[in-house]
Amino acid sequence: MTRFSKFNVSAIIIGFTFLYLPIILLILFSFNESRLVTVWAGFSTKWYVELMQNQGIKDAAWVTFKVAFISSSVATFLGTIAGLVMTRFGKFRGRTLFSGMIYAPMVMPEVILGLSTLLTFITLAIDRGVLTVTLAHITFSMCYVSVIIQSRMSSYDDSINEAALDLGCTPFRTFLLITFPIILPAVVSGWLLSFTMSLDDLVIASFTSGPGSTTLPMKIYSMVRLGVTPEINAVSTILVGLVTAGVITASLIGKRQKQQLAQS
Amino acid sequence: MSIKEIQIPVFLKRTFNGRNVAISIPYLWLLLLFLFPFVIVLKISLAQPVIAMPPYTPLFSWGDSLWPKIQAGLDSYLFLFSDSLYIKAYLSSIKIATISTVLTLIIGYAIAYSIARAPTRWRGILLMLVILPFWTSFLIRVYAWIGILKTEGLLNLALMTLGVIEKPLIIMNTDLAVYIGIVYSYLPFMILPLYANLEKMDMNLLEAAADLGCRPFKTFWTVTIPLSLPGILAGCFLVFIPVIGEFVIPDLLGGTKTLMIGKVLWGEFFYNRDWPVASAVAIIMLLLLIVPIILYQKSQEKAIS
Numbered sequence: 378m379t380r381f382s383k384f385n386v387s388a389i390i391i392g393f394t395f396l397y398l399p400i401i402l403l404i405l406f407s408f409n410e411s412r413l414v415t416v417w418a419g420f421s422t423k424w425y426v427e428l429m430q431n432q433g434i435k436d437a438a439w440v441t442f443k444v445a446f447i448s449s450s451v452a453t454f455l456g457t458i459a460g461l462v463m464t465r466f467g468k469f470r471g472r473t474l475f476s477g478m479i480y481a482p483m484v485m486p487e488v489i490l491g492l493s494t495l496l497t498f499i500t501l502a503i504d505r506g507v508l509t510v511t512l513a514h515i516t517f518s519m520c521y522v523s524v525i526i527q528s529r530m531s532s533y534d535d536s537i538n539e540a541a542l543d544l545g546c547t548p549f550r551t552f553l554l555i556t557f558p559i560i561l562p563a564v565v566s567g568w569l570l571s572f573t574m575s576l577d578d579l580v581i582a583s584f585t586s587g588p589g590s591t592t593l594p595m596k597i598y599s600m601v602r603l604g605v606t607p608e609i610n611a612v613s614t615i616l617v618g619l620v621t622a623g624v625i626t627a628s629l630i631g632k633r634q635k636q637q638l639a640q641s
Numbered sequence: 642m643s644i645k646e647i648q649i650p651v652f653l654k655r656t657f658n659g660r661n662v663a664i665s666i667p668y669l670w671l672l673l674l675f676l677f678p679f680v681i682v683l684k685i686s687l688a689q690p691v692i693a694m695p696p697y698t699p700l701f702s703w704g705d706s707l708w709p710k711i712q713a714g715l716d717s718y719l720f721l722f723s724d725s726l727y728i729k730a731y732l733s734s735i736k737i738a739t740i741s742t743v744l745t746l747i748i749g750y751a752i753a754y755s756i757a758r759a760p761t762r763w764r765g766i767l768l769m770l771v772i773l774p775f776w777t778s779f780l781i782r783v784y785a786w787i788g789i790l791k792t793e794g795l796l797n798l799a800l801m802t803l804g805v806i807e808k809p810l811i812i813m814n815t816d817l818a819v820y821i822g823i824v825y826s827y828l829p830f831m832i833l834p835l836y837a838n839l840e841k842m843d844m845n846l847l848e849a850a851a852d853l854g855c856r857p858f859k860t861f862w863t864v865t866i867p868l869s870l871p872g873i874l875a876g877c878f879l880v881f882i883p884v885i886g887e888f889v890i891p892d893l894l895g896g897t898k899t900l901m902i903g904k905v906l907w908g909e910f911f912y913n914r915d916w917p918v919a920s921a922v923a924i925i926m927l928l929l930l931i932v933p934i935i936l937y938q939k940s941q942e943k944a945i946s
Contacts, residue, residue, distance in 0.1 A: 385755035389767065392752035396774050396828065399785035402795060406788065414788040415798045459667035469664055478671040480938040484879060486886020486930070488903045489923045492910060493678030496920070500681050516674040519667065524941075549659060570776075577778040580888055584910075594780050601780075601893060605788050613781040620776050628769060 400617060407610035414605055424607040425615075434612060437596040441576060444507060444592065448514035449571035455515065456522025456571075457564055461556075463523065464530035479524070482517045490517060491584030498585065505587030513585045514575040521574065522567035529563035562631055569627055573620055679927070686717050686920035717921035726905070727922065731929070733900040737816065737891075738884040741823040745880050746873065748824060749831030753872075754865075756832075757839035768836060775829035783822050783893050790818050790894070814896030822890040827883075831876040838872025839865075871940065878937035882930055902926055 407425075411418035428434060459479060462469075482490060494513045495505070503509060533556075541551040557564075579594040586592060593612070600609050721727040756767045774782065789795045790813045797809040812818050842865070850860040866873075888903040895901070902922065909919040 382758070384751075385758055388751040388755040389759070392748065392755075392828075393770060395748075395825065396771070399782065399789060399825070400774065400777065402789065403781070403785040414791075415793060415795060455667045455670055458663055459671075462664050462667065466660065466664060471668070474676075475664075475668055475671070476942060477935070477938055478675050480941055481934050482675060484882040484930075484934055484937055486883055486903055486926065488886045488888050488906045489682075489926060492906065492919060492923050493682045494674065496681045496685055496916070497674070497678040512674060516671070519670070523667075573776050577780065579780050594778065597780055597784070598889075601784050601787070605784075605791070609784060613778070613784065616781060617777050620778075621773065624769075624773060624776050 403610055404614045404617065407607055407614040409607055409610075412607060424611040428608055428611050428615075431608070433591075434593070434596055437591050437593045440507060440590055441593040444511050444514060444582075444590075445572050445575035448511045448518060448575045449568050451511075452515045452518035452571040453522050453564060453568040456519035456567055457526050457560075459519060459523035460526025460530060461552075464527050464533075479520045482520045483524070487578075487580035488584075491581040494581065495584040505585060505590070507586075507590045509585045509587070510582050510590055510592065513581050514571075514578065517581070518571035518574055521570050522564075525563050525567045525570065526560060529560050533559070562634060566627060566631075569623060573623070576616070576620070682920045682923055685916055686924050687714060688717075688917045717917040718925075720918060721921055721925065726900075727902075730900040730902045730905045731925070734885050734902040735929075737819060737823070737899075737901060738881050738887075741820050741827070741884060742877050742881045744820060745824050745827050745831045746877060749828055749835055749876060750873075752828075753832045753835035753839055757836055757842070764840070771829050771832050771836075775833075779826060780889060782826055783889055786818070786822055786825065786894060787813065790821065813894065814899075816895065816899055818894040818896075819891050819899055819901075822894040823880075823884055823887065826890065827880045830879040834875035834879065835869065835872040838869045838875075842868055871944065875937070875940055875944065878933055878940070882933050882937065885930060886926055 406414055408420050408422065409417055410421040410423070459475075463476060463479065491513070494516070495509075498505060498509045498512075537555055537559075538551055541555050542548065546554070577594060578592075579598050582592045583595055583598075586595065593616075597609060597612060600606065752771070756764060756771070759767060787794070791797075792809050792811060792813060794813070796812070797806070800806045801809065812821075846864055846868070847860055850864050851857070855863070886903040886906070887901060888907050891899045891901040891904050892907070895904075906919055906922045906926070909915050909922060
């Protein structure tokens with residue numbers, strides 16, 4: 378079972394071609410001189426230059442990064458607590474409801490989340506803007522963070538905590554000095570996941586944003602509705618590049634940490 | 642005074658100990674921004690459509706000052722069931738979600754199985770390659786297909802250059818394009834739980850079956866598939882439930898004939914500005930999904946513990 382079988386190799390090759398070909402073509406045609414998608418007229422970076430002059434896109438990008446940064450940070454804080462509560466606090470009143478509220482947003486159709494959150498903001502008379510998008514993003518991101526923390530905690534060695542507590546360390550200090558450093562990689566990947574999910578979200582942002590808080594996906598969406606253009610390809614290429622670099626860096630850091638742990 | 646000063650801290654300490662505070666922070670957040678919103682949606686779905694007609698005044702129309710005069714009604718729901726468009730959209734969403742879940746399962750199983758049986762040193766990188774598209778924007782991945790599938794797009798160009806077809810295929814703006822888009826976008830959601838399950842599978846069981854003369858294909862059907870059932874279920878829930886309410890894919894790749902309830906809800910809200918009907922659409926969708934969502938939650942809790 379350590380060799381590739383013919384079936385396995387073909388499934389992997391066909392599968393990955395299907396997964397990657399569209400993105401590769403998208404990147405390729407962002408460097409196309411011609412405006413037409415099917416005609417290759419030579420290499421050009423003119424669409425990137427045009428992108429840099431597009432104030433609407435730059436504004437939207439700034440809003441998006443702001444929302445993504447704040448929402449992922451708060452979501453990581455709340456989600457980490459939620460994950461620890463689910464794994465280490467045993468039984469408490471309302472645990473089933475809590476667990477339901479953590480898993481449901483992950484599969485709940487986005488249109489429902491968007492509509493319900495927006496109607497709540499209107500009922501509470503909160504003006505739509507950057508704040509409302511951020512609050513909505515925190516809510517669904519924290520659930521993903523919580524699940525990442527929960528799965529990390531399922532393989533957590535309890536005896537380390539018990540040792541600290543036996544030696545007179547307070548529960549809070551035990552968390553700060555022992556548990557937190559151990560689960561830090563999971564916390565970081567939770568933050569990264571929240572960040573990219575906030576960066577990507579179109580539907581919930583469309584419902585909850587107001588004038589002046591148009592996010593990048595909303596801007597791209599309105600451009601896509603008008604047709605396929607090399608500018609969209611260019612902005613998509615930048616986003617794909619950023620995310621890919623981030624994911625690869627994160628996994629390299631994780632790998633190095635593992636190696637250091639193995640050596641020590 | 643002095644007694645109070647002593648009593649308050651004791652009382653505070655009991656209620657606001659670290660444990661309770663830790664539980665209540667995320668709990669209250671989710672109650673306020675996840676559960677409470679559904680109460681609001683339910684309330685608005687029961688409001689009279691007449692009052693909510695103007696795009697910017699609905700809140701004030703059924704705000705506190707007018708609320709006592711207005712009686713909750715099922716008008717929006719009756720409207721949904723009187724117009725066949727909505728029922729058709731629900732049924733069509735279920736059909737599209739079911740077919741695309743099955744397609745994603747077949748393709749995802751082949752890939753997950755192949756990765757799980759690949760040499761150990763390859764698995765990490767292959768799994769990472771599955772996860773990578775999952776991190777890149779959903780919208781961008783759907784957009785990438787427009788250039789490929791449209792009538793004067795890359796697929797038709799390639800097929801016509803190769804001489805496979807003479808006239809361009811019409812795929813863009815059809816249900817087929819929607820299926821392609823869904824399978825493509827949701828494939829990582831299917832592969833990950835399947836892989837997690839298949840990778841842990843006890844290979845001795847498969848060897849035992851082979852030793853006892855079971856043929857590989859039969860072993861696959863009678864041993865591998867039943868053992869991977871938890872992974873299959875988790876993957877199917879992760880695809881089926883969000884696809885029911887999918888908006889981006891049918892909107893960008895589907896045609897005018899492609900009916901999906903997420904698109905209808907979007908239209909009711911943004912174009913028709915009929916908030917009670919949009920809320921009623923959401924409530925019915927939620928009722929459809931509540932059983933699969935609870936089953937999904939149970940399966941996940943089991944998997945983690």
